[in-house]
Amino acid sequence: MSLKLRKRWRFSLVNKNYNRGRRFEYRVKKFFEDLGFYVVRSAGSKGLADLVIIKNGESRLVQCKYGCGFISKKEYEDLERLCNELLVSGYIALTDKKGHIRFRFINDLSNEEVEILERQVEE
DSSP, rough: OOOHHHHHHHHHHHHHHHHHHHHHHHHHHHHHTTTEEEEEEEOOOOOSEEEEETTTTEEEEEEEEOOOOOOOHHHHHHHHHHHHHHTTTEEEEEEEESEEEEEEEEEOOOOOHHHHHHHHHHH
């Protein structure tokens, strides 16, 4: 395979993964909008939070992970630190093997709230 073809193949793979992740972010965004949240997507920022969701004066940060849903310990700790500094709660939105949205919470959210979100995803 020529160098030119290898570069094109590598770029298309990166682009494909980016598009999958972006589609997942939009899916999570729509999910929260359907629940009545105002949602801001930080497009292409490569930051700690992909979405900021606001409802009834409360804000939360959301990090979306498509596919294997891997989040490194450092990334988790950085997101947790940011949530603590901003005095907000946070979610990590993941996909399971069937493509369903699952949530993990960061800092003071109750398990009950996560269970409610997961039930609404399944409906």
